[in-house]
Amino acid sequence: MTDGAAGTGVDPIVAIPVRHWGRWVGAVGVLALVALLVRAFVQADIHYGVTGDYLFSHVVLVGVWHTLEISVAAQLLGVGLGVVAAVMRQSKNPVMGGVGWFYVWFFRGTPLLLQLILWYNLAAIFPTLSIPGLWHADTNTTITPFLAALLGLGINEGAYMAEIVRAGIGSVDSGQTEASQALGMTQGLTLRRIVLPQAMRVIIPPTGNEFINMLKSSSLATAAQFTEVLRTVQTLAGQNLELIPMLFVAAIWYLVLTSVFSVGQYYLERRFARGAQRELPATPFQRVLRGIRPGRT
Amino acid sequence: MTTPMVLAEGVRKSFGKLEVLKGIDLAVQPGEVCCLLGPSGSGKSTFLRCINHLEQINRGRLYVDGELVGYRQQGGRLYEQREHETAAKRAHIGMVFQRFNLFPHMTALGNVIEAPVRVLKQSKAEAVASGHTLLERVGLADKLNAYPAQLSGGQQQRVAIARALAMKPKLMLFDEPTSALDPELVGEVLDVMRGLAKDGMTMVVVTHEMGFARDVGDTVVFMDDGVVVEQGDPKQVIDNPQHPRTKAFLGKVL
Numbered sequence: 001m002t003d004g005a006a007g008t009g010v011d012p013i014v015a016i017p018v019r020h021w022g023r024w025v026g027a028v029g030v031l032a033l034v035a036l037l038v039r040a041f042v043q044a045d046i047h048y049g050v051t052g053d054y055l056f057s058h059v060v061l062v063g064v065w066h067t068l069e070i071s072v073a074a075q076l077l078g079v080g081l082g083v084v085a086a087v088m089r090q091s092k093n094p095v096m097g098g099v100g101w102f103y104v105w106f107f108r109g110t111p112l113l114l115q116l117i118l119w120y121n122l123a124a125i126f127p128t129l130s131i132p133g134l135w136h137a138d139t140n141t142t143i144t145p146f147l148a149a150l151l152g153l154g155i156n157e158g159a160y161m162a163e164i165v166r167a168g169i170g171s172v173d174s175g176q177t178e179a180s181q182a183l184g185m186t187q188g189l190t191l192r193r194i195v196l197p198q199a200m201r202v203i204i205p206p207t208g209n210e211f212i213n214m215l216k217s218s219s220l221a222t223a224a225q226f227t228e229v230l231r232t233v234q235t236l237a238g239q240n241l242e243l244i245p246m247l248f249v250a251a252i253w254y255l256v257l258t259s260v261f262s263v264g265q266y267y268l269e270r271r272f273a274r275g276a277q278r279e280l281p282a283t284p285f286q287r288v289l290r291g292i293r294p295g296r297t
Numbered sequence: 298m299t300t301p302m303v304l305a306e307g308v309r310k311s312f313g314k315l316e317v318l319k320g321i322d323l324a325v326q327p328g329e330v331c332c333l334l335g336p337s338g339s340g341k342s343t344f345l346r347c348i349n350h351l352e353q354i355n356r357g358r359l360y361v362d363g364e365l366v367g368y369r370q371q372g373g374r375l376y377e378q379r380e381h382e383t384a385a386k387r388a389h390i391g392m393v394f395q396r397f398n399l400f401p402h403m404t405a406l407g408n409v410i411e412a413p414v415r416v417l418k419q420s421k422a423e424a425v426a427s428g429h430t431l432l433e434r435v436g437l438a439d440k441l442n443a444y445p446a447q448l449s450g451g452q453q454q455r456v457a458i459a460r461a462l463a464m465k466p467k468l469m470l471f472d473e474p475t476s477a478l479d480p481e482l483v484g485e486v487l488d489v490m491r492g493l494a495k496d497g498m499t500m501v502v503v504t505h506e507m508g509f510a511r512d513v514g515d516t517v518v519f520m521d522d523g524v525v526v527e528q529g530d531p532k533q534v535i536d537n538p539q540h541p542r543t544k545a546f547l548g549k550v551l
Contacts, residue, residue, distance in 0.1 A: 184388025
């Protein structure tokens with residue numbers, strides 16, 4: 001009855017798997033190309049030692065810190081402005097809606113580099129800044145490179161965040177608003193407690209993307225004379241004439257920063273997925289633990 | 298004579314050019330269970346949503362517990378109500394939706410205590426204690442910390458009822474509460490509603506459950522095409538309808 005090859009269904013199936021010859025050929029071909037590329041870089045005229053020498057040097061670390069500082073600050077400003085602009089655009093007040101629309105239209109429609117240069121040269125338009133009767137100051141001393149970079153990057157980011165937040169708010173079922181209104185909650189309370197927390201699930205992944213973008217586009221702040229990591233290594237290269245190894249230093253630090261924040265984004269998304277899935281999937285860390293200590297879940 | 302809990306006088310409502318309610322006159326007394334029946338598109342859900350001002354009426358007057366819905370009358374003039382006034386009035390009217398509309402990012406208990414804490418300004422401990430009692434009452438004492446996605450439809454709807462009851466409402470509105478449920482889950486929700494009716498809650502129920510309307514309803518109102526066609530004692534209207542449109546509808550659903 002059961003001769004292995006054609007069992008009755010009681011025995012486990014023993015069959016010869018399909019051979020994927022194409023995969024083997026493809027893998028060998030790609031590996032060959034990778035090997036060629038590695039060989040090219042090994043033989044190239046690059047002083048890798050210089051990269052190593054400067055990677056952890058004090059001046060570079062300060063540049064990295066500045067990059068991180070301006071990126072976080074500008075992103076926070078962008079998120080805040082984005083929420084305000086998104087709420088304004090939903091407002092029934094046509095002035096609010098119009099201003100929200102104009103903000104997005106202008107700052108999304110002109111290049112970031114142009115905006116940064118403009119902020120840095122604000123003194124050319126307004127030599128002094130003042131709130132009539134309360135405060136006034138000289139523009140040149142007030143708008144430091146850091147502030148110019150913060151305003152340029154943050155206000156530009158706010159325009160993009162406004163669209164992301166608007167999409168997030170739009171993704172929440174209208175029944176949620178009805179239910180909270182039926183419970184006697186006001187519009188503000190509904191937005192804060194019911195709509196925004198649910199919109200976060202839609203808002204966070206693109207915001208993480210935006211932040212990773214911000215880490216890199218912060219290098220444009222050099223146009224506002226702000227000294228972040230790319231400007232730092234370029235200055236150093238001007239002294240030691242080793243541009244390529246110095247660019248590698250910056251590239252390595254950008255990769256480190258973006259990798260670290262990708263991990264952070266993963267955990268943030270998990271946090272806001274509560275209630276959307278029956279059970280949260282294990283984190284990679286939990287999966288590793290489970291592999292080490294089987295039997296405990 | 299007591300003030301009716303709900304009083305509608307010539308209520309009309311249009312969406313653009315489409316007139317959905319064409320003059321509704323209706324009174325629901327305190328403690329009464331009023332079931333609204335009728336084919337879909339007859340305006341019964343719209344009328345229910347007008348009662349707590351989720352929809353604004355265009356003509357007529359609508360009163361809840363003697364107070365005008367959506368407006369304030371002062372010196373012979375009508376003033377549109379401010380948002381916080383509307384919210385304050387809604388806080389005393391519970392509503393249960395066809396699609397439950399639980400807050401998915403909160404647990405069952407979180408759903409129940411949210412409005413008492415944020416709107417009624419109850420202390421968290423107080424809200425949690427009464428939340429426990431309410432969830433126990435709807436048979437979900439073991440599901441306090443479950444998220445809506447982890448509950449069946451019937452369980453979700455029972456949490457939604459507990460959430461509405463947590464505001465200690467004087468009136469409960471049910472908008473087809475069992476229409477989105479699998480047939481075997483309908484019973485558990487109707488049982489909770491029966492219990493509420495027995496405890497004397499004033500209820501307006503839009504439903505297609507003829508059995509529930511007949512057994513639990515004090516009155517049934519049959520609506521068609523934006524008007525009340527027939528109303529009265531449930532057994533009389535359901536078992537012995539007078540109007541041809543009521544007869545035609547009941548002939549199809551019974």
